[in-house]
Amino acid sequence: MKQLLSVLLAFAMSMLSAQSVQSPSGKISVDFKLAGDGQPTYSVNYKSKAVVLESALGIKLKDKPALNVKFEIVGSKTATFNESWKPVLGEQSNIVNHYNELTVSLVQKETHVKMNIIFRAFDEGVAFRYDFPKQADLNYFIISDEVTQFNLTENNKVFWIPGDFDSNEYEYNETKLSEIDNSKINMNNGIGVKSIPGKYMVQTPLMMKSPTGLYVNIFEAAVVNYPVMHLNVDVNNYKLTAQLVPNAIGDKAYLQTPCVSPWRTIMISNDARDIVGSKMILNLNEPSKIDDTSWIKPMKYVGIWWEMHVGKSTWDYAGSQNATNFADAPKASGKHGATTENTKRYIDFAAKNGFDGVLVEGWNVGWEDWNGNWKEEVFDFTTPYPDFDIAALSAYAKAKNVKMIMHHETSGSVANYERHLDRAFENMVKYNYPAVKTGYVGKIIPRGEFHDGQTMVNHFNFVARRAADYKLMVNSHESSHPTGYGRTYPNYVAAEAARGTEFNAWSIGNPPMHETILPFTRLLGGPMDYTPGIFEIKMSYYDKNKTEQVHTTLAKQLALYVTMYSPIQMAADLLENYEKYPDAFQFIKDVAVDWDDSTYLQAEPGDYLTIARKAKGKESWFLGAITDENARKSEVKLDFLTKGKKYKAIIYEDAKDADWKNNPIAYKIKTMVVTSKSKINLNLAPGGGTAISFEPIN
Template sequence: MKYLFSLCLLFVLSFAQAQNVASPSGKIALSFKLEANGQPSYAVNYKNKAVVLESALGIKLKEKPALDANFEILTSKASTFKESWKPVLGEQSSILNNYNELIISLLNKETKVKMNIIFRVFDEGVAFRYDFPKQAELNYFIISDEVTQFNLTENNKVFWIPGDFDSNEYEYNETKFSDIDNSKINMNNGIGVKSIPGKYMVQTPLMMKAPSGLYLNIFEAAVVNYPVMHLNADVTNYKLKAELVPNAIGDKAYLQTPCVSPWRTIMISDDARDIVSSKMILNLNEPSKLEDTSWIKPMKYVGIWWEMHVGKSTWDYAGSQNATNFADAPKASGKHGATTENTKRYIDFAAKNGFDGVLVEGWNVGWEDWNGNWKEEVFDFTTPYPDFDIAALSAYAKEKNVKMIMHHETSGSVSNYERHLDRAFDLMKNYEYSAVKSGYVGKIIPRGEFHDGQSMVNHFNFVVKRAADYKIMINSHESSRPTGFGRTYPNYIAAEAARGNEFNAWSVGNPPMHETILPFTRQLGGPMDYTPGIFEIKMSYYDKNKTEQVHTTLAKQLALYVTMYSPLQMAADLLENYEKYPDAFQFIKDVETDWDESKYLEAEPGDYVTVARKTKGKETWFLGAITDENARKSETKLDFLTKGKKYKAIIYEDAKNADWQNNPIAYKIKTIMVTSKSKIKLNLAPGGGTAISFEPIQ
């Protein structure tokens, strides 16, 4: 149901007159005004306390006068909007979209160019965007800079990663705002391509906690035909300025009216649970453009992937023969993972254990030729290696009622991928592959472009839209981070776009607090394919000389299936490792991936997250609780359960002597009977977690 109320003031307003709009509850208030020189500015209060001080707005254009001053207000239009909508897949079956809107129509007195600034104020925060109407005075134009500022009031605690134009795969730094400094971070972090333009550049979403206890998050929504926004920090004055990622010749965005910028967003609350549960980013995106979404399904999958990371097998076929391309070395090395025989083993495992799909990486020719030389044509996405019988495996998977997941590693050569895209999707449809995992490891081709630039944003969105034509779901890796585009194209089922579990296998890894921050940052824009479920924690299991390890307990790996929302969840470890721990593996088999309701019970960025989720269309619930490097105890009420029903609770928890460093695999499982009046004590080891399934008793 949708409600809309508007009021329009059709007269020129003096620059001195502030325009105000508050959230539906009245807790958050935004004021807009023009400065004496006609520069737009805004400020934000929370419960009558300043949160964002007066901050400049505006756009600078290439070879045209800037749109950052000399404005007068033509009209001011206020309205209220309220609706509920149903996502195809999600953390909850229905989402409330309720905000008050203020549209300020501006006229530049010098150039006569019109620009609107649209403000929306939700109970979770504020959003604003620039709107350029169709007009004779402005048609094609190039953005050279965005003036947008966020002037903060305090030296907040900040959870930040460097503003790298090519990678978001960093571990988070937890510092004061005044201590943001890219020159002090460890760059020996396993990231292959780095493009950090400044000492104080940070990425969004930027999660903060003020000394007063207020939580803030600065992000963006609906990034379409526009570069990603990073933030340049003035660490002395607690100010942030929008920095747009440039293209190969330094321009930021090429636009034509009518057009809009992405939404710039500020979430605000004195309760961290409001931030982590917010659907504001999704609400700022357009509704689904797909009429038929019946083919978009949640999936749990296994795959030929982790075995390459731990050194058991390889992506390439020819291996150590050091071939420059496949044709030069057609003989198999004996280490290739994506063989017909091995893939059948994964299909059998998936069928036996109730998994929906199997991912196979390294199935196609070209991996021998991927040698980091910034080469344009490495993969054709259609030619399998001789030991991978794509037709026979497709038939075998269909017989077992298992879906195959394709892998497209582009090697960063986007131009090559786009040339082959339709043929690659045709191949997928011919062999009934329902989803594709795409990868963008390496520097981008066309050369000089960045992963976060306008052309790459357009590419990522184009692939999703083109895949929808073929009824294919997309799971992108090494892409720009999602900003809610999955609402508009629900076949964008998941993405990586952050530092995933794989880094634990061969780098300094992810610190125990990492997974407690991601729900407050990366996951605000869409589901993350984090690839949890690693049971053999220490890599010395595979090679006694290795010191790397997953920085969690086994019980926390189970809890991640609940705390890290995604409708696409991988059981990432080797099949034989699950067979060694069948009682713990049972939780992965049982846990759902699509939800009617989600309740964030406890949350503190960098410290802990506890969430309970109700299975879509069923009475079963699942709970996940995780902590950072510190052990944690808490008591959780089960009042989210249906009143009057009894439930069997199976609790997967850390053993008393568990520790992510010293004893990570120590866990215990117990079963108790509970109701909505019950409480459960959670005992989390350092780097640990608890996972619980609740099954109603008939």
């Protein structure tokens, strides 16, 4: 009898130490167990095939025993959650959030510290996080490392950028996992501040494709009061380990119980469209904390920006003069872009063409001595240059029914920005600016902090929260990558946080495959302000000695308004360039920026992407199709259109001889009547695209 009881007890303990949860459809499963030393581990299967082998979990603490071994399970519980929620702005009007959840409660035998690990299984992937309840044996603590691992099964193809603590503005590399090596990439890429600590460190989101055709994406969600997670790659064994970005003294995160880590996410599908269309990252964030969201509106805008990048004008007022006291009225250089007269020109253009807003960069004093000097105080965010009449322009824009978009470049001096933040926001409210574009070029102040550390993550989130108090929208540039926080604070409408269009003007640029990868990586965490719409592709147009160019055709620039989602979209080129191509510009005028529905028709990371979207509250649809450096032909069924309706399809496509490098502006426009039973043939040039508007015929 005693022997039987021992066997039953051992069986019960083995059952307790092994837990599992499946996705609602059953195709994805997560298995949790404690290894022999009490090490928490997990594994993931997709349709009964191993995707993540047994991988370690745990946290290392500073000056305390590590929370990665000697655990025992003291309980577990499961739950099912299924809801539909409405984003304020988004790619669709309703988002389904359906998952099964497993919570495993652990206690470390020697320290009595309690830690829960929460798993959620969605049909598009899995997520897990560490949960530290309030307890006597753990109050304040410092994380020194996270030992989370992703032990992969195959030498996947991977789309990666270096694990730089200060910049995510890299072009993507497409290699096998075993070929990841930061020492072999081109560092002459236009990035001013680089902080890459390891040869095999990469950033998330990390998009992969297995040799057997399975798509896997590793990312994170709800990064709040925590640093960004990069990944250290064991290139020989295909094992990835979490690498948290440290602060100035090497610590990773300062926490107090009760608290949670961000979610670690693994998206899995045999169809790439499931990855690019996933809303799992948003679903893992808390619902909106803003009760009245009526002031959060989509915007299509033009602005004084690209003309500085192409050398037509400058951000600074006084040129090479080191002018800091503008009460003395230093002599203007004559190239300043943000003048009252020039801004009125943009306001007039916006009003004439139905644009919502005008962005003006370089309006405020300080640009003569702003970048590269690690300087504490550069901008005050309220004082305009002598040739920028902020009050008169505010009144002029209001009379034209155009909104002004503020620009706050911090030059990396975050401490200075936070000191001035309320005055800066009060200034915006005073002059009727509903949105701000923030910038963080340069090394961070407080000195020694990184763009992706806990301090800066807290700052980016704080700016969005504080802006909400003033009913202001935020579009951040040079920030850490978004991880869905825009669901919680929907006034955080967009971010850059990747290599944008401007790199084409003065560096090696963005290769044609760049825009086919970003929707599988950067855009999973939230909208990206990519600033498309460049019509004059080659920089030799402005200076015959320049060889730089945008690495797309003009037709692809139009298609990006559909494939690169953002509720705040810029028509980035110079106004005169749009006036030269009014027929192509019509698509930018017509295309929506907020959507009721999105259909992902064709997708392959690094190669091509075709998306159709339905405008919010309208029957109009828009389609965007893009390709990499290879020409591409395909057929698209229009069964996403409403059955029984006829539509006028206006097709903006590459001309037969178009080519991103040799003949990028060659395009043609044709019109046809279509229904949901119709098909359209797409013919994309190298680096090209197609944009289509579908208007119902009444």
